[in-house]
Amino acid sequence: MELSKPILWMVIPCYNEQEVLPVTAPLFRGELQELADAGKISDKSRILFVNDGSKDRTWEIISDLAKADPHFIGISQSRNRGHQNAVLAGLMEAKDVCDITISIDCDGQDDIKAMGAMVDSYLAGAEVVYGVRSSRETDTFFKRFTAESFYKLLNKMGAEVVYNHADYRLISARVLDSFADFHEVNIFLRGMIPLVGYKSDKVYYVRAERMAGKSHYPLSKMMALAFDGITSLSVKPISIITGFGGVVSLVGFIGVIWAIIMAIIGKTVAGWASMVCIICFLGGIQMLSLGVIGQYVGKIYMEAKQRPRYIISERTWEPYERHYKG
Numbered sequence: 001m002e003l004s005k006p007i008l009w010m011v012i013p014c015y016n017e018q019e020v021l022p023v024t025a026p027l028f029r030g031e032l033q034e035l036a037d038a039g040k041i042s043d044k045s046r047i048l049f050v051n052d053g054s055k056d057r058t059w060e061i062i063s064d065l066a067k068a069d070p071h072f073i074g075i076s077q078s079r080n081r082g083h084q085n086a087v088l089a090g091l092m093e094a095k096d097v098c099d100i101t102i103s104i105d106c107d108g109q110d111d112i113k114a115m116g117a118m119v120d121s122y123l124a125g126a127e128v129v130y131g132v133r134s135s136r137e138t139d140t141f142f143k144r145f146t147a148e149s150f151y152k153l154l155n156k157m158g159a160e161v162v163y164n165h166a167d168y169r170l171i172s173a174r175v176l177d178s179f180a181d182f183h184e185v186n187i188f189l190r191g192m193i194p195l196v197g198y199k200s201d202k203v204y205y206v207r208a209e210r211m212a213g214k215s216h217y218p219l220s221k222m223m224a225l226a227f228d229g230i231t232s233l234s235v236k237p238i239s240i241i242t243g244f245g246g247v248v249s250l251v252g253f254i255g256v257i258w259a260i261i262m263a264i265i266g267k268t269v270a271g272w273a274s275m276v277c278i279i280c281f282l283g284g285i286q287m288l289s290l291g292v293i294g295q296y297v298g299k300i301y302m303e304a305k306q307r308p309r310y311i312i313s314e315r316t317w318e319p320y321e322r323h324y325k326g
Helices: 021-037 058-068 083-094 114-123 141-156 173-179 189-196 219-233 236-264 272-305
Strands: 008-014 046-051 072-077 100-103 128-133 165-172 200-205 311-315
Touching: 008 021, 008 083, 021 046, 021 058, 021 114, 046 058, 046 083, 058 072, 072 083, 083 100, 083 165, 083 173, 083 189, 100 114, 100 173, 114 128, 114 165, 114 200, 165 173, 165 189, 173 189, 236 272
Parallel strands: 008 046, 008 100, 046 072, 128 200
Antiparallel strands: 072 311, 100 165, 128 165
16 A cells, blocks of 8 residues: 555445435536545545445445446445444445545535545644535535534443534544444444544534435434434433432422321322322333333443344346355
8 A cells, every 4th residue: 555645435325315426426526536636645545435225226326337337346335234234334345445534415515625635634644634514504404413412421421422423424444443343233433433532533514405305304303313313422411310210209209208297197188280290200201211221221231132234136246246244
């Protein structure tokens, strides 16, 4: 590998992206060429598309791109495993054949031109470079409020994440080698990468509108991702349940003493409404608490099975290899 010109692999997850892929693929190729012409990266650099079990023509488009230009390559998962697993599959595929990777979504919202600054930061000594949104002025109030609350909630719950950073980042092969020792089935990359350590930096950019197609991350998926990130990286919800349970128990104990005293002095009154309210409240808290605990038990169950996090069924450059598990 050329030390002066690192080999870069762009890792781009794709799920039902037949509308946007023909638009953004030439942009990725153009940026790769610009970085190579500027002497920042090797011409051996590649653009790796990861097909995440798409049901449209995404894999066909990726295969056609690979046939037309050797700088385009692709792998396809055997089924849809989700965005995080798709990114992981690409990173693990790249780590042994390149010096650096840059993961970026296919929709063109993340500023491709920020890659140059990321590579500069790597050449200056950073092993991980996070792409961070400089502002959310283009978002609606609701989108901005929910997104900012998402990051604040994650940090308060103990998941170490970079504020306003999603999955646009540069990672060196050295970091990926260390990250390969993380064998969790429940993956939340934006919280796991900081756990690896190493010198990091940030590059700020303005995020644009999606160039084509529809977003695959509505509010419901964002909330699910937040909950998955919290329960995958922190046990703080369990601690909160424990503390709240202690407070409720204390209040209940005081209530018992109060009820006994009222019974002794003969001042008991009918309290059907208050009793029903208390029972319903405690019942709801118990069910909610059991639900959170159940999520942790479910994650332990999945981790114990040690199922593969992804299965690569096809590669554009290895058509005869049947599959690969990771």
